[in-house]
Amino acid sequence: MAVDAAAETLKGEMSERGWQVDPDDEWGIAVIATVGRQLKLRREAVGMRAGDFAKAVGYGEDMVYKIESGKRIPRPEYLDRADDVLGAGGLLSAMKEDVQKVRYPKKVRALAEMEAKAVEIGVYECNSVHGLLQTPQHARALIEAAQPPYSPDDVDRMVAARLARRSVFARTPAPSVHFVLEEAAVRRRVGGTMVWQRQLERLLEVGQLNNVSFQVMPTDTDAHPGLDGKIELLKFSDGKAVGRSDGLFNGRPVSDPKQLRILELQYGTIRAQALPPRESLAFIQKLLGET
Incomplete structure (x- = not known):
């Protein structure tokens, strides 16, 4: 007993x-x-x-x-x-x-609150599909790949938190959202072929929204400012903004206008170097046809 x-x-x-x-x-x-x-x-x-x-x-x-x-x-x-x-x-x-x-983890909750208020969101992601774009299956596969592994409850909690952030696409008025993803990130078959296929379909769905600009950075392109890591920029209706870069300011979020101008310059250069939105969607469509 x-x-x-x-x-x-x-x-x-x-x-x-x-x-x-x-x-x-x-x-x-x-x-x-x-x-x-x-x-x-x-x-x-x-x-x-x-x-x-x-x-x-x-x-x-x-x-x-x-x-x-x-x-x-x-x-x-x-x-x-x-x-x-x-x-x-x-x-x-x-x-x-x-x-x-x-x-929801405190950091994720704070990020979701900022995204919910932003009128413009700009993201460059080099290692994986950005959280706002991930399907539930893709998000789960990424989180379950962590070492040491999370407990099943932690995985459920983190997946739910990540998916909750997607409500940004349902906002009225809709924010202007810009994504640039590295080619390697969209080619990686996270979770297997079926999960990867659904993720590509999701990229096409979001990329066709009127308020969304989606671009792919080709692997065979020249060096660009994003090689140091992820970049995020959020702008708000009162004219304020916040941003962060893995490669600048020790990775800390910044709101100082001088620091933000550097991030904006880097992000603008990245967008100019990536495939245009129409070619990027065509690229995803081609990958989808290869599955």
Whole structure:
């Protein structure tokens, strides 16, 4: 019996990996602490002990204490089950939206917030298809290729965060978005032929949007400023901008006008050297025909 209990405890802990709160995420810590406090207050208000509640929701008692103390991010199904067991009338289930945001890594969440406000987005990517362009299968294959490997929960969390950023294409008014990808990045068959084929189709879909400019940088081109790594530029409606380059300013985001002008010069040179949008889409179409 003791062995079985230990196995169940281990199983519970393993299944919850990736649901810890990022210690550097102050907003996330505050959200999860508030959610945990509300769960505990609701449970105590109906006179239910933690052990009985744990059995009712199908979780270990230790996990209940961790969630109520703000040390674990509750799963959406946990909140739904708790809402039902405690008769909360939807109040606990309603917290799922904020809880889901906490699951996204802080850096990704901050980037998504900036992308959601930008009126112009410019990206040069040399090593892989940019996150805004990735299909779910492509994103998963890239993330699962990491070493040491992420846990399944971490993979799910990172894929969901990456896909959530694609909402930028559904904005009204739509931002102006410019992509330049290295030829090697679009030729790499990440995830196998079928996943690669769907990724090429996705590039064609996005590249044909009126607000999107998509270009491919040929491998046989001369040297260009992007050889030092990725470049990103985001411009906002108030005239402000932020950018970063792997090869400049130690890779840190910058907003100083003088530094931004350097990034804009580099990005403009890259766009001028890459294949024009129409030729780039034709290039992707040719690759698709070779699959």
